[in-house]
Amino acid sequence: MARDIVIWPNKVLNTPTKPVTDFGEHLTKLLDEMYASMKEAEGIGIAANQIGVSQRCSWVGREDGTFFEIINPQILEKSGPVTLEEGCLSVPDQYEKTPRFHKVKVKYQDRAGEWHELEAEGRLAHVLQHEIDHLDGHVFVEHLSNLKRSLILEKMKKLQKALSRRKDEKKE
Template sequence: MALRTILNDSDPALHKVCRPVTQFDGKLHDLLDDLKETLANANGAGLAAPQVGILRRAVIVVDANDQMLELINPEIIAQEGEQEGFEGCLSVPGRWGVVKRPKKAKVRAQDRNGNFFEVEGEDIVARCFCHEIDHLDGHLFSELTDRLYTNEELDELMEAEGEEQA
């Protein structure tokens, strides 16, 4: 396993559509292991292969039990409800935006051996499914928000919200 460099939003690789994974071999397993290690090191909720410069349809998402899900060739097959909230990205460090996503999402994907499976997520997990799959299609969350906030602005907003609830 190895840490990979996470690309930032100005890198052209992040704006390209990824190719499907067709070979479920040691090279893919190494990529998935590296994505997991890189994600853990960055303390993120998800990471897609194009974020480390690999234009293949593979993502890692942390589920509600803090387990890392490997999703190869994922596609959203059902969604329900709506949620709106702040979203960030390891490829857009220090910036946050309000994004609408489904409240629940069901994904069909393959595992590292090519076996198909389905998984459901809600709230933050549904948000992560959508966010990471968007990466595979060359899109960033920043395209879905009206404004990007800095860490400082986000802290101020959260502090003000906390005072309103007190």
């Protein structure tokens, strides 16, 4: 079942997530909820803290439209600075050029706890960096100028108020 996406600025998005240590049913349920939330929002990746859960796991979209989960990921290497257009499910309808790296090497676990290493470049490297940033407690807007960040912050605060009002109206 899909869960609501947390909108920035929210404390859970700016707090590093906790490592996954239980690779059982709880993790499977969390990954299923994350996947449903990502698909409903038409995203190409999602981190657990984007649905309010402080666990170090994420879904990452490949260029062919398939997805895979990364658990307890670490970036081992990065090279080739590049600036790419970026957006985020937690910062809806906001897209800005963001500094990243063209190539990354990542170590991560799968849902069974097995370790893997992956070398990626281009869009996949971009999505991996974005999702791992989330797990480290960072949102892409932190890579932007103070002016751009403050303009986006005002829009997100207005969106949060509007969403809160809608929830209150549904309760009545």
